[in-house]
Amino acid sequence: MTEDATPAGARAGARAGTRAGAIVPQRRGWPDRHPWYRFSRFAVRAFLRSVADIEVSGMELCPPATGAGLILACNHLSVMDIPLTGAWCARTVIYFSKSEVAEWPLVGGIGRAYGQIYARRGEADRQAIRVSLSCLAAGNVLGVFPEGHRSLGRGLLPAQPGIGLLAARSGVPVWPVAVTGTDRILKDRRPRVSLTAGPAFDPLAAAAEDVGGKPGHQDVADAIMRRVARLLPESARGHYR
Numbered sequence: 091m092t093e094d095a096t097p098a099g100a101r102a103g104a105r106a107g108t109r110a111g112a113i114v115p116q117r118r119g120w121p122d123r124h125p126w127y128r129f130s131r132f133a134v135r136a137f138l139r140s141v142a143d144i145e146v147s148g149m150e151l152c153p154p155a156t157g158a159g160l161i162l163a164c165n166h167l168s169v170m171d172i173p174l175t176g177a178w179c180a181r182t183v184i185y186f187s188k189s190e191v192a193e194w195p196l197v198g199g200i201g202r203a204y205g206q207i208y209a210r211r212g213e214a215d216r217q218a219i220r221v222s223l224s225c226l227a228a229g230n231v232l233g234v235f236p237e238g239h240r241s242l243g244r245g246l247l248p249a250q251p252g253i254g255l256l257a258a259r260s261g262v263p264v265w266p267v268a269v270t271g272t273d274r275i276l277k278d279r280r281p282r283v284s285l286t287a288g289p290a291f292d293p294l295a296a297a298a299e300d301v302g303g304k305p306g307h308q309d310v311a312d313a314i315m316r317r318v319a320r321l322l323p324e325s326a327r328g329h330y331r
Contacts (some may be wrong), residue, residue, distance in 0.1 A: 113220060115228035118184045119205030122155055127182060134177040138170075138283075142275050148287035148321075149178045152231075152265060159226030159262040160290065163253060163314050165246055165322065166235035167273040169197070174285055175233060175267055176204075184225050185233040186218070207232075219255070226260040236315055243273045245328020249315040254293075254307030257314070263290040264314050268321035286321045 120127035138144055153160055162183055164175055176183045182205075189208045191198055201208075207225075209218035226232055234256065236249040257264060267287045274281035297305035297313035305313070312330075319330035 113223045113227050116224045117228040117230055118207075118221075118225045119182050119230065122180070122182050131177045134173045138174060138177065138275070142271070142281050142283045144174075145282070145284045146178055147285070149180070149267075149285065151287050151289050152180050153263065153290050155181050155229065157229045159229050159260060160231045161226070161253065161257060161260070161262055161264045161293075162231055162233045162267055163236055163264050163318055164233065164267040165269060165315075165318050165326075166237050166240050167243055167269060167271075168240060168275065170272040170275045171235065171269055172233070174269060174272055174283070178285055179231065181231045183231045183233040186222060186235075189215075205230075219252075219259075222256055223260055226256070226262050231265075232256070236311055236318075240273075241328065243326075245326055246315060246319055246322070246330050248329045249308075249311035251307040251311050253314055254297075254305075254310030257293040257310050258307060261294075264293045264317070265290040266314065266317040266321060268318050270322065270326060288317060288321055291317060 160181070162175065162179065164171060172185050172187075176185070184205045184207060185201070186207050186209060187201065189210045191201060191206075191208060205225075207218055207221050209215040222232055234253050236253040237247040238250040238252070239247060241247050265287065267285070269283070269285055271281050271283035275283065293310050293314050294305065296317070297310040300313050300316070301309045315330050319327040324331060
């Protein structure tokens with residue numbers, strides 16, 4: 091199955107991943123319906139609409155919160171990708187980010203307050219992986235930028251294998267989301283920005299269809315990025331044209 095992975099199947103996969111790695115489920119961040127979180131989403135939406143022309147499509151395809159974890163996979167153009175995707179997602183998103191962001195003035199503190207997971211880039215940060223698997227097992231939405239770096243509008247970069255590892259270990263579905271124009275926010279006067287989502291899918295099954303046999307972590311990461319690429323104009327697909 092490559093489309094619309096069922097919550098029941100996701101829960102089963104999450105339990106299997108938890109047993110295999112002795113992962114203890116632990117939720118992070120604000121509850122989806124917490125008044126403060128709902129207000130902050132509204133405030134961020136209002137701010138972004140005041141500085142950019144934003145077109146949103148497909149965000150209603152986010153699987154409902156039924157106890158199942160979910161990986162939100164998005165291309166990465168700018169630090170604005172986080173507030174944009176988070177503000178229009180119906181569920182609280184816990185973002186996976188590079189450790190340097192934790193030290194940024196204001197941004198790092200806000201990230202910690204909202205449950206952001208910081209990982210050391212360029213190395214296997216086992217603690218960050220365990221925390222990520224823990225929140226997925228507890229039913230959180232984990233926001234991941236598979237490229238690992240901002241592409242700065244030059245087209246998709248090759249995916250890093252880390253998201254393939256998380257998908258394989260957790261067994262949860264992946265929800266592909268794509269953004270354009272976020273790298274121009276606060277640089278151009280009211281740039282055109284798009285936020286587009288597709289249906290959630292089983293990344294392991296998608297990778298197996300692509301490569302045949304048992305896919306590796308890189309195969310899974312590439313399968314995920316191909317789904318993100320489908321949501322972008324061909325000129326923005328870069329490595330995944």
